[in-house]
Amino acid sequence: MMTSTPVNEELLKTSVRQLSVINRFGSDKDKEQPADPFPAIAMPAHNGLDGLIRPVVSGSDSCLAKTYHHEALAPYSFANAVQAFTKAGQLGIGAKLIASDAATESLFLEYLNQGWExxxxxxxxxxxxxxxxxxxxxxxxxxxxxxxxxxxxxxxxxxxxxxxxxxxxxxxxxxxxxxxxxxxxxxxxxxxxxxxxxxxxxxxxxxxxxxxxxxxxxxxxxxxxxxxxxxxxxxxxxxxxxxxxxxxxxxxxxxxxxxxxxxxxxxxxxxxxxxxxxxxxxxxxxxxxxxxxxxxxxxxxxxxxxxxxxxxxxxxxxxxxxxxxxx
Incomplete structure (x- = not known):
């Protein structure tokens, strides 16, 4: 008889997964009181719709932590996103990818907030x-x-x-x-x-x-x-x-x-x-x-x-x- 593994509904919540990954990669300050996430805006801009994004410090780097919402990437994939972000950073076409975590579907990206708009x-x-x-x-x-x-x-x-x-x-x-x-x-x-x-x-x-x-x-x-x-x-x-x-x-x-x-x-x-x-x-x-x-x-x-x-x-x-x- 086949059985299915119960789904932990809490781990489907983007905020729960993001705080989990910040506790592993973020600074002590971020762990105690993480910054507010950027608001999701559909119009006229198109920001924060696929995941939760917030500024954090990872090591000595000022980063943006992006944790994707459950099923937000389909039919694309997290592995494909990691590969693309890595290449974009290497080419200087996009922000550098500092770290990624497949378990929480999270990226830590260079935060281009100084001199960029x-x-x-x-x-x-x-x-x-x-x-x-x-x-x-x-x-x-x-x-x-x-x-x-x-x-x-x-x-x-x-x-x-x-x-x-x-x-x-x-x-x-x-x-x-x-x-x-x-x-x-x-x-x-x-x-x-x-x-x-x-x-x-x-x-x-x-x-x-x-x-x-x-x-x-x-x-x-x-x-x-x-x-x-x-x-x-x-x-x-x-x-x-x-x-x-x-x-x-x-x-x-x-x-x-x-x-x-x-x-x-x-x-x-x-x-x-x-x-x-x-x-x-x-x-x-x-x-x-x-x-x-x-x-x-x-x-x-x-x-x-x-x-x-x-x-x-x-x-x-x-x-x-x-x-x-x-x-």
């Missing part, structure tokens, strides 16, 4: 700074590291499988006019088009909101969060960036020129199609987060609604079948 969208209205960001992304695409080869469509399918298994899934936001069936059909149609056209491969950053960029007082740039690095089509990263920094096709073509050296109608069509898929992926991620007791709370349902509204806008302003033909 979190970027906002308006920082990249300057085309020279935007070009610099594109170069950093491109450097990661070439030199980065990932154990995984998940496409945007693989991630969407993984999220949809979890959604379909929920006993009581949330209702879709009514202001979007998009059902789950319609969303899956849109993503499926785009996926078939990319299967026919083929895709390049690179090591993606996967975290493309501007709050995942740091700018120094010398105008240097580093990337934040390598939780979702994967080997996939680099256009996915570029399209996700475009959702942040582009308002029209002139902006999108400028971004494409910065990355590829030139733009074409086919490249623009691919960017627009991946933009829709990226919004679909993150909408699903947020909806699932709202059903997870360890992640729900910081406006995730509204965040999903905003992503779905943008899909509706893009589909109303662009003909999906025409974009597929153009690519």
């Amino acid at each position: 979190t970027a906002v969208v308006t920082d990249f209205k300057d085309p020279n700074r935007l070009a610099k960001l594109v170069e950093v992304k491109k450097a990661w695409h070439i030199k980065g590291s990932s154990k995984l080869d998940l496409s945007a469509f693989d991630v969407f399918d993984a999220y949809q499988s979890v959604w379909n298994a929920l006993p009581n899934p949330l209702p879709m936001p009514v202001n979007t006019d998009i059902t789950m069936e319609k969303l899956a059909a849109i993503v499926g149609e785009i996926q078939q088009a990319f299967k026919v056209s083929g895709s390049d491969l690179a090591i993606l950053h996967g975290e493309n909101t501007m709050s995942n960029v740091l700018i120094s007082d010398k105008d240097d740039i580093k990337l934040v969060d390598f939780d979702r690095t994967t080997i996939s089509d680099p256009m996915w990263d570029i399209a996700a960036m475009s959702l942040e920094v582009c308002t029209d096709d002139d902006d999108r073509n400028q971004l494409l020129e910065m990355y590829f050296g030139a733009t074409t109608p086919a490249l623009l069509a691919r960017l627009k199609l991946y933009s829709v898929v990226d919004d679909a992926v993150w909408a699903m991620w947020a909806l699932l987060g709202e059903t997870n007791p360890y992640r729900k709370g910081p406006e995730l349902y509204k965040y999903a609604a905003n992503r779905l509204v943008r899909i509706r806008h893009h589909l109303s302003s662009s003909d999906l079948s025409k974009l597929i033909k153009e690519m």
Whole structure:
């Protein structure tokens, strides 16, 4: 007769696991009275949504302790995140990884709080700074590291499988006019088009909101969060960036020129199609987060609604079948 090991519900709580790892790696002061965690914010920034983050001292290093919420990384993995963070620190593209702990799914990262600030969208209205960001992304695409080869469509399918298994899934936001069936059909149609056209491969950053960029007082740039690095089509990263920094096709073509050296109608069509898929992926991620007791709370349902509204806008302003033909 098979038996299952009882789950310790306390250890599924992120705060319990983080305090456990701080007691092993943190300073005496952190053990006695750890600093307050950074607040989780979904909009307009995108911070602290996958885990609990707080400043600590480990040895002589000022660090950020990041402990992932239960199931927050799926279908990605903690091992992949450790490998990616390690490589990013070695390349100087991201903060250095000081320590990691698989048992609590925790990272201790270099705390870049002196001379560095979190970027906002308006920082990249300057085309020279935007070009610099594109170069950093491109450097990661070439030199980065990932154990995984998940496409945007693989991630969407993984999220949809979890959604379909929920006993009581949330209702879709009514202001979007998009059902789950319609969303899956849109993503499926785009996926078939990319299967026919083929895709390049690179090591993606996967975290493309501007709050995942740091700018120094010398105008240097580093990337934040390598939780979702994967080997996939680099256009996915570029399209996700475009959702942040582009308002029209002139902006999108400028971004494409910065990355590829030139733009074409086919490249623009691919960017627009991946933009829709990226919004679909993150909408699903947020909806699932709202059903997870360890992640729900910081406006995730509204965040999903905003992503779905943008899909509706893009589909109303662009003909999906025409974009597929153009690519």
